[in-house]
Amino acid sequence: MKRIAVLGGGNGAQALAGHLASKGFPVTLFEHPEFRRNIFRLEETKTIELTGAIEARGTLAEVTTDPAAVRDAEILYFLAPSFAQEAVFSLIAPFLGRGQRLLLMPGNFGSLVLKETFGGRLPEGFLAAESDTMPYACRIEAPGVVNVWGIKNFMAAAALPASGTGDFIASVQDAFPVPLKPAPNVLSIGLSNTNMILHCPTMIMNAGRIESGNGRFRFYAEGMTDSVCAVMEAMDRERMAVGKALGLNLLSTMDDMKELYSINGESLRETILNNGAYCGHGADSPASMKYRYLTEDVPYLLVPVFEIGKKLGIPLPVTESIIRLASVIAGEDYLVTGRTLGGLDLDGVNG
Structure with a gap:
């Protein structure tokens, strides 16, 4: 069977590693040395138990912080946060080469960054691709135990360049838990990640509730009220306008959720409430505003979408307002420090 390396030690990484x-x-399972705490117990047990939508137990071949361990992997699945991409790329780059396939989940334009890590050209015979999500909605409940709330019907993927997408999917599909569907290119993948629509305005508009210390709440079911969904839908229209200008027919966040989870709804709010993977469990809201729903999704998703829109002459006033509010909360100007895509080879995405 194909040799797999899963990069990252968080929820999605442990779920995928255990499932495969x-x-x-x-x-x-490889984790960056600075985050060894995420895999400390797994280094001893090498066992991951999945509960909920998937009932399974997997024993890993190796759990390590040594980047050389990825050298022999045929397929690499990257599920670390976007803010860790550059740091991990710099560690593993010397051990990547011909015949390997790397899938970033979610990519958030990370394959373009990887290409720059190699001086503007990926290694001969090596293929990198991105997806806009990961297979599971899940949370780590205890060391070595992951509760899977739901698994997606399929995922979209695109290689860099897009001419390699068919080869990439054919190479990894038998070692991936859900069907992979080809997307036009990695820009389409980045623009299709609806986490930026679901997470960012919900965090901003529930800031008082999150910081009050009065207990956690159901982030999707209770945090995404009609007013929050109205802001989401305004941002969604801006995102889709950027896609249209690039010749991309992007799904709305509502339609995307319906397709991924086989659910119905007459409105975004109703569709969210009908999603058992998100609303079928207890309190799951972040305990702090210093959480990846802002610290990852704003600088690595909203900022590049805003920058692409700006380059195309498309106004994104609601998106910009969320970026600026998040910047004030973080004490960091994400329009300066975020992934602006400046200097990256956007013209090379199609081949």
Whole structure:
């Protein structure tokens, strides 16, 4: 069976590593040395148990912080946060080469950054691709135990360049838990990540509730009220306008959720409430505004979308307002420090 390396030690990474290991794949779980605490217990047990929508137990071949461990992997799945991409790329780059396939989940334009890590040209015979999401809605409940709330019907993926997408999907599909569908290119993938629509305005508009210390709440079911959804829909229209200007027919956040989870709804709010993967469990809201729903989704998703729109002459006033509010909260100007895509080869995405 194909040798797999899963990069990252968080919810999605542990779920995927455990799931693939339970199916018999030899899986190495790699985490950046600075975040070894995420895998400390797994280094001893090498066992991950999945509960909920998936009931399985997988034994990993290796759990490590040594980047050389990825050298022998045929397929690499990257599920670390976007803010860790550059740091991890710099560690693993010397061990990547011909025949390997790397999938970033979510990519958030990270394949363009990886290309720059190699001086503007990926290694000969090496293929990198992106998806706009990960297979599972899940949370780590205890060391080595991941509760899977739901699994997606499919995921979209695109290689860099897009001419390699068919080859990439054919190479990894038998070692991936859900069907992969080809997307036009990695720009389409980045623009299709609806986390920026769902997470960012919900965090901003529930800031008082999150910081009050009065207990956590159901982020999707209770935090995404009619007013919050109205802001989401305004941002969604701006995102889709950027896609249209690039010749991309992007799904709305509501339609995307319906397709991924086979649910119905007459409005975004109703569709969210009908999603058992998000609303079928207890309190799950962040305990702080210093959470990846802002610290990752604003600088690595909203900022590049805003910058692309600006370049195309498309106004994104609601998106910009969320970026600026998040910047004030973080004490950091995300329009300066975020992924602006300046200097990256956007013209090379299609081949």
